[in-house]
Amino acid sequence: MITAAVQEREHYLNASYGIKSWLLTKDHKRIGLLYLATITLFFFLGGAFATLIRIELLTPQGDLVSSETYNKLFTMHGVTMIFFFLIPSIPATLGNFFLPMMIGARDLAFPRLNLLSWYLLVVGGLFSLFAMLAGGVDTGWTFYTPYSTSYSNTWVIATAVGIFIAGFSSILTGLNFIVTIHRMRAPGMTWFRMPLFVWAHYATSLIQVLGTPVLAVTLLLVLCERLFHIGIFDPALGGDPVLFQHLFWFYSHPAVYIMILPAMGVVSEIISTFSRKPIFGYGFVAFSSVSIAVLGFLVWGHHMFVSTQSVYAGMVFSFLSYFVAIPSAIKVFNWTATLYKGSISFATPMLYAFGFIGLFTMGGLTGLFLACLGIDVHVTDTYFVVAHFHYIMVGGAIMGFLGGLHFWWPKMTGRMYPEGWAKLSALTIFLGFNLTFFPQFILGYLGMPRRYHVYPEEFQVLHVLSTAGASVLAVGYMIPMIYLIWSLRYGQIAVANPWGATGLEWKTASPPPLHNFDETPIVTHEAYDYTTVMEEVIEVG
Amino acid sequence: MGKLPLFPEQASTFAPDVDHLLFFLLAVSVFFTVVIFSAIFYFAIRYRRRSEQELPRHVHTGMALEIVWSVIPFGLTMIMFTWGAAIFFKESRPPEDALPIYVVAKQWMWKLQHMEGQREINELHVPLGRTVKLTMTSEDVIHSFFVPAFRTKQDVVPGRYSTTWWKPTKAGKYHLFCAEYCGTKHSGMIGWIYVMEPQDYQKWLSGGAASGSMAENGAKLFQDLACSNCHKADGSGRCPSLVGLFGRDVKLSDGKVIKADEAYIRESILQPNAKIVAGFQPVMPTFQGLVTEEGVLSLIEYVKSLGEKPGAGAATGAGATPAAKSATEKR
Numbered sequence: 001m002i003t004a005a006v007q008e009r010e011h012y013l014n015a016s017y018g019i020k021s022w023l024l025t026k027d028h029k030r031i032g033l034l035y036l037a038t039i040t041l042f043f044f045l046g047g048a049f050a051t052l053i054r055i056e057l058l059t060p061q062g063d064l065v066s067s068e069t070y071n072k073l074f075t076m077h078g079v080t081m082i083f084f085f086l087i088p089s090i091p092a093t094l095g096n097f098f099l100p101m102m103i104g105a106r107d108l109a110f111p112r113l114n115l116l117s118w119y120l121l122v123v124g125g126l127f128s129l130f131a132m133l134a135g136g137v138d139t140g141w142t143f144y145t146p147y148s149t150s151y152s153n154t155w156v157i158a159t160a161v162g163i164f165i166a167g168f169s170s171i172l173t174g175l176n177f178i179v180t181i182h183r184m185r186a187p188g189m190t191w192f193r194m195p196l197f198v199w200a201h202y203a204t205s206l207i208q209v210l211g212t213p214v215l216a217v218t219l220l221l222v223l224c225e226r227l228f229h230i231g232i233f234d235p236a237l238g239g240d241p242v243l244f245q246h247l248f249w250f251y252s253h254p255a256v257y258i259m260i261l262p263a264m265g266v267v268s269e270i271i272s273t274f275s276r277k278p279i280f281g282y283g284f285v286a287f288s289s290v291s292i293a294v295l296g297f298l299v300w301g302h303h304m305f306v307s308t309q310s311v312y313a314g315m316v317f318s319f320l321s322y323f324v325a326i327p328s329a330i331k332v333f334n335w336t337a338t339l340y341k342g343s344i345s346f347a348t349p350m351l352y353a354f355g356f357i358g359l360f361t362m363g364g365l366t367g368l369f370l371a372c373l374g375i376d377v378h379v380t381d382t383y384f385v386v387a388h389f390h391y392i393m394v395g396g397a398i399m400g401f402l403g404g405l406h407f408w409w410p411k412m413t414g415r416m417y418p419e420g421w422a423k424l425s426a427l428t429i430f431l432g433f434n435l436t437f438f439p440q441f442i443l444g445y446l447g448m449p450r451r452y453h454v455y456p457e458e459f460q461v462l463h464v465l466s467t468a469g470a471s472v473l474a475v476g477y478m479i480p481m482i483y484l485i486w487s488l489r490y491g492q493i494a495v496a497n498p499w500g501a502t503g504l505e506w507k508t509a510s511p512p513p514l515h516n517f518d519e520t521p522i523v524t525h526e527a528y529d530y531t532t533v534m535e536e537v538i539e540v541g
Numbered sequence: 542m543g544k545l546p547l548f549p550e551q552a553s554t555f556a557p558d559v560d561h562l563l564f565f566l567l568a569v570s571v572f573f574t575v576v577i578f579s580a581i582f583y584f585a586i587r588y589r590r591r592s593e594q595e596l597p598r599h600v601h602t603g604m605a606l607e608i609v610w611s612v613i614p615f616g617l618t619m620i621m622f623t624w625g626a627a628i629f630f631k632e633s634r635p636p637e638d639a640l641p642i643y644v645v646a647k648q649w650m651w652k653l654q655h656m657e658g659q660r661e662i663n664e665l666h667v668p669l670g671r672t673v674k675l676t677m678t679s680e681d682v683i684h685s686f687f688v689p690a691f692r693t694k695q696d697v698v699p700g701r702y703s704t705t706w707w708k709p710t711k712a713g714k715y716h717l718f719c720a721e722y723c724g725t726k727h728s729g730m731i732g733w734i735y736v737m738e739p740q741d742y743q744k745w746l747s748g749g750a751a752s753g754s755m756a757e758n759g760a761k762l763f764q765d766l767a768c769s770n771c772h773k774a775d776g777s778g779r780c781p782s783l784v785g786l787f788g789r790d791v792k793l794s795d796g797k798v799i800k801a802d803e804a805y806i807r808e809s810i811l812q813p814n815a816k817i818v819a820g821f822q823p824v825m826p827t828f829q830g831l832v833t834e835e836g837v838l839s840l841i842e843y844v845k846s847l848g849e850k851p852g853a854g855a856a857t858g859a860g861a862t863p864a865a866k867s868a869t870e871k872r
Contacts (some may be wrong), residue, residue, distance in 0.1 A: 005793070041610045041739030067725050140722050145700065147682040147724060151648070235700025241683055242698065276595070302864045303792045304687065307696050308703045311633040315626050320619035326611055336577055339584035342593040346585070348607045354581060361577055365570040372621045374562050378692040381685060381720040446549045446565070447689025452728035456716065461545045 011511045026111035032097030034118050039085050042125060046080035048253055049073050054470040056465045062454045070453040071138040078141030083163050084125050087170055091215045091263035092119035094404045095201050097412060099177060101505035102195050104186025104521040109179040117172040124166030131158035140451060145244040149225040156226060160219045167212045174208030177201055188523030190387050195503050196279055199286040200265025202511055203293035207254045215251035242307050249300035256309045257296045259393050261289055263400025267353045270403055271335050273501040274350035275342030278528035281334040288327030305376050314373060321371035332357060348422035352403030355430045359395025363388060384444025387437045395433055402480060410498050414511040415491030421483045428476035435469025502533050546814040552715055553691035562624050565720035569617055576775040607748060632693065635706035639674035643838045646684040646697045649726035656842065658754045663732030667709060674706040676803055678834050685721035688734055694720055702803050709736040759843025762836055780825060781818050792819040806841050
């Protein structure tokens, strides 16, 4: 009886049909799904490159691929994962879909701009794909000069143009979010009633809008030097190669926070929902997002301690980097405290949130080693760094993304995912991840440099462990891909609020109607007020 | 396969310093990881959901708690910062009496040269217990000189000199890696540092077929490139005398005073018009393309051999002004 009702009700998925209704949609929910399909494609592409890298590293010799190919593989893995998966991952999919709903809006402030953002990502992605198919690029995702401008014989320009275009997608998404949060909140939705997911996206958007243009400028300068031999970075042409690193990291360090802040927002929602408690220290968690965004712009030089940057600059950057540790620690402590005297459910999203906290804690703490000048000199540009940023960007950001995807899957699709399989995949990913990346910390301290195709024999055992972990991780990522698609047709029908969550997105039907709410919601409570929700759940139940 | 090393060898005076700092950070990290993980496990099990209707009571935010868990980590990070910065500062200040070695990196090899003239490729022999200072540059892209057993790393950047130093504490053979991605054969840009007993090192040094010391090669180059036509030792040439120049303050035509170090001499050879010594005309042509990076290093060694730290008579300055003439004469 309920099934029949859901099938008849009009919602955003059955409001119109046909390819045109998707490619020309201005509905933020459909655009979110377009992004989801796009980034999933890039994720598996980037994952395929990673697989080849890990198989090559099973033996110390270069036996699977040549050095040229190996260098292209890690470059394309980095470019694909960072610019075409991680940066758009949570903001452009879950953010696009839920940010307007969480503040009670009918759509984003600029729906056409939102669609344009998706097209820009696709066009940028196609440029980079073209570069990869045409012959690849071997500069590393960091494009360090003068290698990238004067020495590499690969497809630097097409790749850089692709990233340049995708950058505008990121800028416009950030702009759209900022305006939406300022102007489109429902009556009663004050700043301090907003869910922490929205705060996290506000902080992320600030970085996207302020940081990405610097990357665009830097890439243009690279193109100028590569194409027209205008001396900017290459000393042979009168340039300064270290200037590039300053410009690059001025964007690319904050970019790390573009990847991790939204995941932190997701985790706040999940932790609260599955312990039925407001986030402990709501204000501290909200402002820690903003302070991470601001401080993130002041620490780029910690990537350059051994670059010939001045010794005193190194000290200032080390000092400031430690300030970022504090808001990050505040978040972890407050999430943990939220569990205290809660009503803890072990549903899949919560398992992912626990996984996030565990991996982010380890990633964050190893960041302290890298901010520490005396230690960084030894471990920079080794596998220690590789392990550290994978703990943050894969352990953190992807756990957050998958947790959020499971959390909101019923709302997005109107179907439940199979809980048993989902728990199994969460566990597989957590174990596989640690087996892949923990040995890399040891490798790094032993001195194994990153981006090495061939390596000394004494490092082999740890590399084999890492590759074994990567196989487990790959299986862990394939499982949700399969059962989520399966659930679209065979999953149990989802009710409006299957978790007893408090956000406005749960107050409307699953999947939501075309304009999100039948009538504009009026907000009368703080975020995470479980008393009223429980009354409704109990009534329905 | 089969070996499973978990900790790198300690072979320089820096290695134990860096490792002690590492142990401090490890202790702090393990402590916080254990605290957070146990709290999560304990809360998750202790407060697991027992019925679907359960509604926990609201716990209010504790300001004192927020302050405590902000201030304590901050204090700990400041210890990390200070300790790490102290080691870094020491690493950036090579001792005066260090044995100089010159390094020119290129895709994909390390070229190293001793003052006595011995040249090595992808290998460096140094005596045990002696402080070694490396002055490095690159012919093409950025490389990085990394010796894990010494816990030191320094980028090697084209167009400038960077330095690093260490004092080996254990005889043996240690990995030298290029740590900055430099192109196709990046992972082949590796070598060995041989730390030898001093008497073995002396034997090695005398056994090598050096074609004159670096300073001698520099002197020859100085003649071949006709530098000596203008840079006359007595200061009578069109350009400043170089006697006693190295390490001295030089007064420039724009009024600035700079110290004559390796970078200054390199720049003066390759971009002579960048800094003009007060009282002289910009008449020198560039030697960019006419002299290799190794040649420039030999010339620098030659200039150094002309005497450092001149006597009291030359105090004011400047190897550069005609006043240098009197200084030279007094010598």
